[in-house]
Amino acid sequence: EGDFDVKVAQRYSSPYLSDIAADLRLEEVENIILLPLYPHYSTTTTLSIENEWRRVAHDLINATVIERFYNNEYYIKACTEQIKQKLKKFDVDPHILFSAHSIPIKRVVDGDPYEKEINHNVELIMQNLGKDYSYSLSYQSKVGPIKWLSPNMEEEIDRLVAEGICHLLVFPISFVSEHLETLYELDIQKKEYALKNGIEKYERANTVQTQPEFIKCLKTLVLEGI
Known part of the structure; x- marks a missing residue:
């Protein structure tokens, strides 16, 4: 549907936004679609990208920023499909625990609308699943002494076990790709905690990654942003 030049930049590792901005200036590009891969808007993530882009682009390259996509129909379908794939591993219906990256209260x-958008995202996914599963939301990846969104995942696991839950399916709702906070924090640390504290079966649904519905989501967002 068009000839697009796609570049990938990262906020905290190479290639940095500054590297890509320099390349685009050399190519005399004047307008871009900036698509942060954060489903939910937050001042800690999306706004940080916007501010950094303005800093490195020196107002020479205009950016149309796609600030959120958690409620995009294709994104919801992609999340739902990833959850359904892991549901097949259970003989009985598990409790679905959504795990979101926390931010300071x-x-x-x-x-900051992040918490509200996370909650809305959870409801949209559960509606799309088309079946009544028990579910809840917890937060992960807190750092430092200040208060962050809660409950953290360990607290929620303890609560669920106390209520008799022993089968748990975790979905990382803040992330679209696999990395330290899914492969290590959820798959190793949190799994070990869960199994040691009363959970009998623990599975973690994959992030959307290159799931076809997610690719449709990204395509739609870009075309709508032109």
Whole structure:
């Protein structure tokens, strides 16, 4: 549907936004679609990307920013499909635990919409699943002494075990790709905690990655942003 020049930049590792901005200036590009791969808007993520782009582009390259896509129909389908694939591993219906990256509570108090969008995302996925599973939401990856969104995952696991839950399917709702916080934090640390504290079966659904419906989502977002 068009000839697009796609470049990949990263916020905290190479290739940096500054590297890509320099390349685009050499190519005399004046307008771009900037698509942060964060499904939900937050001042800690999406806004950080926007601010960094303005800093490195020196207002010479105009960017149309796609700020969120958690409610895109194709994204919801992609999330649902990943969950359904792991549901096949259970002989009985598990409790579905959505795990979101936490942020400081002060950000939310100051107006950050992240928590609200996470909650809405959970509801949209559960509606799309088409069956009544028990489910809940917890947060991961807290750092530092200040208060962050809760409950953390260990607290939620303890609560679920106390209620008699022993089969758990975890879905990392904040992430679209696999990395340290899924492959190590969820697949090793949290799994070990769960199995040692009363959970009998623990499975983690894959992130959407290159799931076909997610690719449709990205395509739609870009075409709508032109």
